[in-house]
Amino acid sequence: MSRELFKILCNELTNIGKRDTIYRQCIPLEKRIAIALFALGFSAEYRTVGTLFSILKDFCRAVKNYRVRLRRKIGFPQCLGKYGCHIEIIPSTSDAVDYFNYKGWYSMALLALVDYW
Structure with missing residues (x-):
C-alpha cells in the first residue's frame, strides 16, 4: 500500500481513533490502522492478534461503513x-x-x- 493511500485511509477512518485516559495513553490512529492492515494482509489468525482484536474489529466496521457511504455516493448503494x-x-x-x-x-x-x- 502506498503512503498516499494510507493517508487517505487515516483521513477517512478517523472515527476509530481513541482518546488518552488518566490510566493510559491510547494507540494512535495511524498505528491502529497499520495493525489492522497487517493482520488482514498477512492472514494472521485471531489468536495471533488476540490482544489487538478490538482494533481489527473497529477497523473492519469503519471500512464497511465507509464503503456503504461511498457506494451510495457513486451510485451502487x-x-x-x-x-x-x-x-x-x-x-x-x-x-x-x-x-x-x-x-x-x-x-x-x-x-x-x-x-x-
Whole structure:
C-alpha cells in the first residue's frame, strides 16, 4: 500500500481513533490502522492478534461503513466486494508459476461482488 493511500485511509477512518485516559495513553490512529492492515494482509489468525482484536474489529466496521457511504455516493448503494478466498487448482505446466501462492500450493484468488442484502 502506498503512503498516499494510507493517508487517505487515516483521513477517512478517523472515527476509530481513541482518546488518552488518566490510566493510559491510547494507540494512535495511524498505528491502529497499520495493525489492522497487517493482520488482514498477512492472514494472521485471531489468536495471533488476540490482544489487538478490538482494533481489527473497529477497523473492519469503519471500512464497511465507509464503503456503504461511498457506494451510495457513486451510485451502487447496496453493493459489497469480498476478497480473500483461494480456490485450489491444477494449472497447466506453462502457467504453473503464475498460480503458485504464498502458502505453497497452486490456487486462483476468488473475487466476488454481491448484493448487500
